Amino acid sequence: METNTKTTPVTAPADDPRTADAVARARAERDRTEQRLFELLRIPSVSTKVEHAGDCRSAAAFLREELADGGLEHAEVLETGGLPCVYADWLHAGDDAPTVLVYGHYDVQPAEPLELWETPPFEPTVRDGSVYGRGTADDKGQLWIHVVALRAMLADGGTLPVNVKVIIEGEEESGSEHLDGFVERERERLACDVVLVSDTHMLSAEQPSIVSSLRGMAYCEVTVQGPAVDLHSGIFGGAVRNPAEALANLIASCKDADGRITIPGFYDDVVEPSADEREAMTKIGFDDDEFRRDAGVSATWGESGWSVYEQIGARPTLEINGMWSGYIEPGAKTVLPASAHAKISMRLVADQDWSRIGDLLERHLQTQAKDMPGVERVTVEPLHGGRPVLVDTTHPAMKAATTALEATFGKPPVFTREGGSIPVVATFTEQLDAPTVLMGFGLPDDCLHSPNEKFSLDQLHKGVETSIAFWHAYADVHDS
């Protein structure tokens, strides 16, 4: 939560003799950079839908080709048991130079509800300096930054001051089910000093930031089974427990009026921020009004006693991501549904364990349901889980990212806590013993996971120059 206090003057990458050529090349190729990105964006690589498995593989093949064409070596599509990963590297900086593993994901969220998109989700369209489409910011546009930066540096016989490996996965939006096993098996190939990820957003276009904390996640699907089949609500209604109503009661039982989660044991392992940390969070420059405007709500609501910034970054949450039961098409149907369903995700903070939290949810719901005669069965199926992460802000690579961002944006970044989850970060910590630098270039209004997702082209191109600056900044800090 510290704001960065580094004061050494930094040189813009275009003016630094070590990076000026690469920046010039990147600037000259901006049109190609955008057009090739749009090609990638046109591939509907929705990992959560099996019918898009072929598209996911097309996106992987496209990236492999682009990396190889850009001067990286050993470019390969690697099987994981699920959707594949793309790998490439450039390892000629010498044994003394550090190794950076760049991580990104080529898969995207489903685009539904389609009718709310102003332009088709898989037809990238530029409006007001941003490209609109599914995956523009999350994460195709952001991973593209490093692909382009490496290409600009390696062109015309150029070199890198650090060793670089690139790994781009295809199951991030569906729980990275096969990545843990893959990273474990490929520990040698992926060995590195630090992981660099651009899959988060900055506080604003004027205020760069680095994420120092990510929430984990436990995502479950809950099914409440009532009668054996859908019944006529006139003939049976009044004497048969309605599973939609039972589900509503179960959901309502998970939180109290103060927005506090009432699942027994839920908060047991939460590391509460210290008074100093809470004080620091008040100075982060987080704008509640802007948050409210971005969300499109007249008032925020969350766990009482915590600021909005803390509610979304430092506190665990429970959200209903989907809910359905009975007749959901237009018109009236007098049915008493046989079952009711909800997708429930809980964002977790250190040291909550997603597997235990899933169990606690299940135990709570089963206990509640015991007092509901006519609820025949409640099942809680875990859909995916991820560990929360706190990043060491004093690591050399964090300092390098700070320098690179300041050099490009003219202002030192602040460290922020982000509500989202990138489960693989914990995997890298455990399997590769490497910390992760979360240097994101998205903006808060990018509509991730929503209709009309966008990514600012200005952020894209500034991101490329930041990436170019980062390699040298990291080599500098590592040498010193």
Place this chain on the structure above:
Amino acid sequence: METNTKTTPVTAPADDPRTADAVARARAERDRTEQRLFELLRIPSVSTKVEHAGDCRSAAAFLREELADGGLEHAEVLETGGLPCVYADWLHAGDDAPTVLVYGHYDVQPAEPLELWETPPFEPTVRDGSVYGRGTADDKGQLWIHVVALRAMLADGGTLPVNVKVIIEGEEESGSEHLDGFVERERERLACDVVLVSDTHMLSAEQPSIVSSLRGMAYCEVTVQGPAVDLHSGIFGGAVRNPAEALANLIASCKDADGRITIPGFYDDVVEPSADEREAMTKIGFDDDEFRRDAGVSATWGESGWSVYEQIGARPTLEINGMWSGYIEPGAKTVLPASAHAKISMRLVADQDWSRIGDLLERHLQTQAKDMPGVERVTVEPLHGGRPVLVDTTHPAMKAATTALEATFGKPPVFTREGGSIPVVATFTEQLDAPTVLMGFGLPDDCLHSPNEKFSLDQLHKGVETSIAFWHAYADVHDS
């Protein structure tokens, strides 16, 4: 609630010289009766879906032709402003003879969820003596009984002892929106002494029954609006009110743990059954175990202090018919939904007014939502309403129905309260000043509105003979 105490011996319609010929003809034509019914069942006349408007009109045309071919006159498809009504009559019984208006509906409920049907809903299939398909029992198979009975009586120059008018509507399953206006405009054409409806079920195949009470209905669609668009649940979750959760809380607020509806004023106009009526209801022969088996639940649940039979027949209810929000496809999507929706129907008893009850629901939900910052808007849209009905069990036509059922089934019928709603019954009372005899031939396990709806072919053919007997029984009682 009285059980019928008539003891006069009755003659089976096949043995009554006045009806023996018609019965013989109906028996000889059973194959045609079934095949033509199957043709009607193949037409997917789902009135609540606009894309089936053409099918609804095909069903109307089919019935008009069948009625005309069966010897009825003035057979016509009459426009209502929505889906049309089929009309036909036979008015040669003389001015002194009473006039019966037979009412049915050719439209059916949507067939979803399609995957739960053992055979396709619009491909009638006979198994174990029943025909399976959408609309078999509700109401094509039941209205067909009278179409066939009239045909059998009018064939070979036959006559009827009463005047008969037939009206078959096409919007019963979508709220009979245009029927009130139609009946008012066509009051002359539809004038009658009594209305005969077969759209209910008997207690069992061995125990005929006549429904003396129907619940009314107020059906509303509730929408809870939260953020302007679907949001990323990681970035916004924790500080933005989740509309699915808010809807769950609103639904939970409508009933207490005793199953009593907590909407202020909801029970104000309920006419509670007298102690005598409650005593009579215990003797109706209603089988809780069979009800539980039919529903496929291990335990019933409803308003405490009332029997199952009372809960479904004599007490008002509130049921969730449908509920949806956010991401409802397979897999995990971390979305905080913009809105959440529920279809809520309330079955009403005398003297509850559906319009007032809809208003009370809305007021209750709005009051609750006031204490939910971040719920931007709650809308309650009435989808349809119908008045509850109590039928006079001493009316001559009720006695005639009693005689006809006993003659065919060998056992006098009992009077029952049914939980379902047939809103048009109240319309006939008010516009035509005519009571309605609810002589249904369905069975409790017919799966109305559910997958695998069926109608017993034995009930169909016994129904035809009961209908044949009814005309004479009514003429007898009317003359005496």
